[in-house]
Amino acid sequence: MRGADYYHAEEVEEEETAFVTMTDMTVSILFILLILLAFFASQLRPEGVKSEEIIEGLNAQLDVLQDENTELKALLSDQDIDFSTLSETKSSLEAANRRLAELESILSEQEDIETQLLQAMAKADLLKKQLEEFSENRLDRLEIYNSAVRDTRVGLLQTLKYQIDAEYPELRVRLSATEDALQFVGEGLFASGSRSLSVSSTDKVRRIAEILENSLSCYTIGSRSAFAEECNEGYALIDALQIEGHTDSDGTLSFNTRLGADRAAATYGAMVEHLPGLTDHRNFASQPVLSVAGYGEDRPVAPNDTNDNKSLNRRIDLRFIMLRPSSVEEIDEIKSVLRTYAPGLIDP
Template sequence: MRAQARRVSHEEEEESAFVSMTDMTVGFLFIIMILLAFFASQMRDSDTVSRSVFEKVLAERDIWRERAETRAERISQLEEQVSQLEKERDELKLQRDDLQEKLRLAHEKIDEQDAKIADLKAHIAELEQLIKKLKTQLSEKEQKIQELQKRLEELEAADPLEVYLAQVAQTRREVLVRLKDAIQLDFPTLQVELSEESDALRFQGEGLFASGRSAFTSDKRRIVEKLAQRLDQVLPCYTIGEKSKFNTTCNPGFVMIEAVQIEGHTDITGSDRRNRELSTNRANNTFFAMTNAAPTVMEHRNLKAQPVLSVAAYGPDRPVATNETPAGRATNRRIDLRFIMVTPQRLEGIETIRAALEGLSGDEQ
């Protein structure tokens, strides 16, 4: 734009100089014509010139006149060109001003973009620092994950003894649930619960005995007798002896029962001596009622060839609820039928149990 403007200015200067020279030439011709007219008016007959000179002067006049006309026409053309150029110059000036304004706005936008770029660069630097920090944390987490996975793999390499003991606990719970469902099917209103450790059936409150009593009423005796019959059906698969009916279908984990303990419990009402006698009498009465109803229950033996059915009495020593409320005391007055399983301490113990069960006559493996 600046080069174009300089070029237009230069052309304007050249046109101005040309117009001035043309004006001078016209003026000069005009003076010559006046002088010729003056000399013609002063000419006398004696002041004559030859025809050749006259014709020469006329020819020169015609030439200068033609030149003057040509220059006048040229001047007109140049004036039109000057006018057109001035118009174009004005348009170019407008375009120049418009472009300058656009250039200014563009520079402002560039400045704004530069500021934004600077902010973005600062933000990028912050993000890069954060990414670096997160990568470090991620690396630490991955290392920790690898360590935990290694520990998990070590733990998943199952210890056969732990696997067997888990199977023992699961089998005991399944047996207790089966007994509970069976006895409640026989006596729907009887209050029977599975202990928190899933190792005993709990006959709570007035379920078997009246408060302060150890003797059965006739209807309560029927419950105990039915419980003995149900137990006599379960024990053969998990014990040894003549009545054993072990097979891998009913006992795939080769689990054995060490003892089925009839436990008598009381609340804290009354003297300690009275409560211990009461819990003992209740356990014993339950034991005798069961063995009378199902004599063969005593033929189920543990690994030491001992009867699995046994008796224990704890008085008020092992409460399972508060003794501060009637409901809590009713819960503590109870009979627990606790299953104690054979839990070997070494792998050799598992093999001993397996051999004892597999060696039974009538094995159906």
């Protein structure tokens, strides 16, 4: 479009030049004719014609030519004004065309940017979807692992309960409501108000320690660890085996708290004295898993309103606290560590 305007302007300029040239030629020719006529008139005037009349006629023709010349100059002046306006219009048009080209370039760049932005957004959506899928997979692995650990703990506690019940049914061992602890309820280990184990109770605690020793090796690390997938398919790792002392509500809170702690400590002492190697069972942080806690009357399993219910609250709990990893990488680390204690099992 800009090219057409440019050629049109050139045609107008050519027409203007031709018009000026023709006008100048016409005026020049008229003056030449006028001079020739005067010359011939002076040489060939017929008799009877007065020179004054000839001169007047020539002057009249000269006036006519001068008028025509004036009109032509006026017309040429008007044409100059039009041409000047056309030149300004042409310059404006050229500037507008340059601006249009700039705008088209900017628009093209913006279209490129929009295309790149759309591509980036599509890529971001894809990455977000992949991240969500990756996160879901990681969460699934954590959930699957933790679920397997819960099932493993329940299986372990059921096995221990079965073994203890087989030898000491009078201890009335039961699984806690949360399935994370073995509870020895009633007067099985301690007499009412007593902080010390009787001789018979001490023998029972020592035997329980032996049963624990045979089972802990598959769920701990350290010098006494002996991991095997046959006994720990879920790769569960014990973080703490807490010996807890609990009482009923008879007496003051401070008295019962001390009483519960003393009973837990007496149980722990009897076990470790009989099998010192129990303290060699370690958790993921290389700390002994065996520990002691006294709760007194703070965590009853039944209301303290009857003698039977109070006997349920006077108890020793063996609570198995399992390690719960916070990431998939930690799961892999746990498995790797356990495999190092498995004879003949090569860590992949």
